[in-house]
Amino acid sequence: MFKFPKRAAALAGAAGLMLPLAACSGGTETPGGEATEGGEELSGSVVIDGSSTVAPLTEVAAELFMAEHPGVQVSVAVSGTGGGFEKFCNQETDISEASRVISEEESAACEAAGVSYAELGVANDGLAVAVNPENDWAECLTVDEVSSMWRPDEPVTNWADVRDGFPDEEITLYGPGTDSGTFGYFTEAINGEEGAITPDYNDIGEDDNAAVQGVAGDAGATGYIPLSFVNEAGDTIRAVEIENEAGECVAPSEETVMDGSYNPLGRQLYIYPSDAGLEKPEVVAFVEFYIENQAEIAQxxxxxxxxxxxxxVATDALAELTM
Amino acid sequence: MSHQSVRTRTAVQAVRDSSLRLEKRGVDVAGELFRAVLLLCIVLGVLMLATLLAYVTWRGWPRLDLNLFTQMPSSIDLTTAGFLPAIVGTIWIMLGVLVTVVPLGVSAALYLEEYADTERWWNRAIEVFIQNLAAVPSIVFGILGLAFIVRAPLALGPVAFAGSLTLTMLVLPTVIIASREAIRAVPSTLRQASMALGASKWQTVWRQVIPGAVPGILTGTILSMSRAIGETAPLLLVGATTFVQFLPEGPLEGRYTAIPVQIFQWVVRPQEEFRVLAAAGCLVLVVLLLLMNSVAIWLRARFSRES
Structure with a gap:
């Protein structure tokens, strides 16, 4: 009986400790670290958000940069290309990453908020149409043939219907979910409209490794997979050649993506530094570092x-920015 | 009183019935079957958890070392990359959740159980709202957190405490519902006795009801904290980063990341090393979760023993 008050007192003490703490923290305003000092030694922060495709690249850039400038805090978040621009135009980030160029809507939103920016290409990325190694018929596909499997209206479901002479084999499709930048990019390049796709495919969400495994496990399967994943997958899947605008069959590789002959499934990746961000010396230093070392970073x-x-193009744009 | 005696009579009757049946048939087939089904259910649950743990241990085995706990993440040197900022970030976030969700949730539950007049329509509406709140997808709380906590009116910015408050909204219903159950389970005779001895309502609630409900409240806290520690989507929206090589300066200062966010970012990478690291990270999360829960379980055991 006499223990109750003691226990209640302990509880009251704990609650008393918690409440003012919660109240204090609720009221304090702390906008992100803004310690900018223009000295010899760079300090401060570079806040980056945007595409999950570009993030691995920017992380490497950030890591190499911070090794040289330990006083600067570079952070990378992944809100997606669209989500990144939303925060960017709201002046919450210094740099936005994008796996496509900024859309008209987004640039209008930025303009309305008084945010001006620059566009800098930082690397190339390729998207492969992958098939199972047992698939010995599909050597080279045209965009129309790929589209026939992926289009929203009456997609073909058998390889025999893709092209005369292909064997009678059921097609299984693997592709990322609608939130992925890769999804938007593929549907636009292949089906002509962003987001237009057959409802009948295996949605692997954001995990491209799942598409690799899916295609590797089924002779009739195909999927679109970023080239970096195809290269890591080794012999378990095979990337088919794609007939480009010039009518040539081109296999995806570092060379063909770089020289632009692998189209339309090769693309450039971008960063967008804001003018306000570029007033901070650490952001300027980071962007310069990124462009100057792009080859090493990309590899x-x-x-x-x-x-x-x-x-x-990127170097010129950069020179103009930092003049 | 008469209500309880009716209950007792029913129970006694039921026991008599079943013992009669037992005597008649020898073996209670239905009873044994029921027991087997119950056992099967628990075995299934434990088996699933064991499979999961075994899988991440097997996947993460090459990277189960101290670097996981002491090193910064890296995209270049994958063999020594670790979860240090994510661990620190997760601890800050969970502390923030704890100090907000427990007082808020317990207070709300106390109001609803001890003070609210359920005849009033607004009190019934509050109950419905809370129950529905528990069914809202976590991403929605992320959007809410971004709009009201990270940005104006609270305008905390993308700091760990903004993540805490977002997760608090997410798990608040769990704490309220569990606390209400715990408060309801405190015998009403205890309240009546307290009142009869001259204690005020406040004294009764504070000295009798809350201490008696603590074990149940702690159970609710364990459940809600366990849910919060694994959340990824809302944190991504309210500004958790996926790559920082420095530690947050505190709950209200500096960019942060959390373990599930770091796992999410690494598990989808093409390089095998990253995926091994992500699996190892799952175990880091489990270790942290077990540490957190064992403190709560220890507390609960203490309070249960005392009462």
Missing amino acids: TAGFIPLNPEQEQ
């Missing part, structure tokens, strides 16, 4: 570097 992260032409 470390398993991406394809810019070709000399693209690199020149």
Whole structure:
């Protein structure tokens, strides 16, 4: 009986400790770290958000950069290309990453908020149409043939219907979910409209490794998979050649993506530094570092570097920014 | 009183009935079958958990070392990359959840059980709202957190405590519902006795009801904290990063990441090393979860023993 008050007192003490703490923290305003000092030694923070495709690349850039400038705190988040721009135009980030160029809507939103920015290409990325190694018929496919399997209206479900002479084999499709930038990019390039796709495919969500496993386990399977995953997968899957705009059959590789002959499934990846961000010396230093070392960064992260032409464009744009 | 005696009479009757039947048939087939089904259910649950743990242990085996706990993440040197900022971030977030969700949830439950007049329509509406709140997908709380906590009016920015508050909204219904059950389970005779001895309502609630309900409240807290520690989607929305090589300066200062966010980012990478690291990270999360829960279970055991 006499223990109750003691216990209640302990509880009251605990609650008393918690409540003011919660109240204090609720009221304090802390906008992200803004310690910018223009000294010899760089410090402060670089806040980056955006595409999950570009994040691995930016992480490598950030890590190499911070090894040289330990005083700078670079953080990378993944809200997706669209989500990243939303925060970017709300002045919450210094740099936005994108696996496509900024859309008209997004740039209008930025303009309305008074956020101006620059566009810099940082690497190339390829998307492979992968098949099972047992598939010895599909050597080279046209965009129309790929589309016939993936289009929203009456997609073909048997390889025999893709092209005359293909064997009678059921097609199983593997592709990422609708939130993925890869999904938007593939549907636009192949079906002509972003988001247009057959409802009848195996949605592997955000995990491209699942598509690799799916295609590796089924002779009739095909899927679209980022080239970096195909390269890591070794012999378990095979990337087919795609007939490009010039009518040539081109296999995806570092060279063909770099020189642009692997189209339409090769793309450039971008970063968008804001003008406000570029007023901070650490952001300028980071962007310069990113572009100057793009080849090393891309190779470390398993991406394809810019070709000399693209690199020149980025360098020129950068020079203009930092003048 | 008469209500209880009716209950007792029913129970006695039931026992008599079943013992009669037992005597008649010898073996209670239905009873044994029921027992077997119950056992099967628990075995299935434990088996699933064991499979999961065995799988991540097997997958993460090459990277189960101290670096996991002491090193920064890295995209370059995968063999020594670790979860240090994620561990620190998760601890900050969970502390923030604990200090907000327990007082809020217990207070709400106390109001609903001890003070609210259920005849009033608004009190019934509150109950319905809370029950529905428990069914809202976590991503929605992420959007809410981004709009009201990270941005104005609270405008905390993308800091760990903003993540805490978002997760608090997510698990608040669990704590409220569990606490209400616990408060309801405190015998009403205890309240009546307290009142009869001259204690005020406040004294009764504070000295009798809350201490008696603590074990149940702690159970609710364990459940809600366990759910919160594994959440990824809302944290991504409220600004948890996927790559930081520094530690947050505190709950209200500096960018942060959390273990599930780090796992989510690494498990989808093409490089095998990252996926091994992600599996090892699952175990780091489990270790942290067990540590957290064992403290709560220890507390609960203490309180149960005392009462």
